[in-house]
Amino acid sequence: MIDRDTEVEGGRESAEAVEDDQLSRGARIGASTIGALLLGAGGTAVFLTDNQAGCVALILAGAVFLLMVFGGMPLHSLGFGEANLRFARRRRDDAVRNAIESTPDQAPQVLSELEAVAPPSRPDRTVQVLSERVYGEAIAHRINRFLPATSLLRAGAPVGPRRRRADFVVETNGRVDVVIEAHYGKHGNPVPTALVQEMMAVSEVSGAPVLLVSNARLTNGARNYLESLGADASVRFVRWADEWDDDDLRRAWSALVSDGNS
Secondary structure (H helix, E strand, O other), X not given: OOOOOEEEOOEEEOHHHOOOOOOOHHHHHHHHHHHHHHHHHHHHHHHHOOOHHHXXXXXXXXXXXXXXXXXXXXXXXXXXXXXXXXXXXXXXHHHHHHHHHOOHHHHHHHHHHHHHHOOOOOOOHHHHHHHHHHHHHHHHHHHHHOOOOOEEEEEOOEEOHHHEEOOEEEEEOOEEEEEEEEEOOHHHOOEOXXXXXXXXXXXXXXXXXXXXXXXXXXXXXXXXXXXXXXOOOOEEEEEOOOHHHHHHHHHHHHHHHHHHHO
């Protein structure tokens, strides 16, 4: 089982440490008072003035304050394009909490929620690290299902050049049989050639084949590089995004193990 606490700058963030962004009782009273006054002023102005834009602004501002009261938290983002009111910080905290408390079988849904609260325009280190861990644990959980009883799946073993820590290794009697790299491509960013080349170096140094798993596709350069290595290459790539890819993962694993034993 992977440690699901998440490394962040300045400390560790866990389910208990995610702070609720709630309004205090005094703030609720103040917001409701201001909201009611603004709505009243806007409604009255509709009948007393021709400045329709000003009336709409007053009514909208009042509605925002009342939404804060009913939602119980400050309004962090207001989107007009899709008439979407988003409480960004609370959504992000809820997504992080759900990810920490999730099971490996919930990974696709959890990862989708994490990507929704951390778009490319707003990088979030905590969400990034947690996404990688959720994805890695989902892959480990599935591979564990078809490992023989004599094999052990272990996280963080040092392998390859500069004793790089692998995401997971499969061992039998202390011998590394397979190195597993679970690469989560944020927002579908493809797997670069450099990562495939690094996995080849890991395989050469460790003497074990490498299974490279990712939710994203290979770049054209990475695919061409793998194809140039031939069918007997010690690195195999398989794409896994959800349970519909379980059979592909099993086939890739079986092919890698079969080649290693031949």
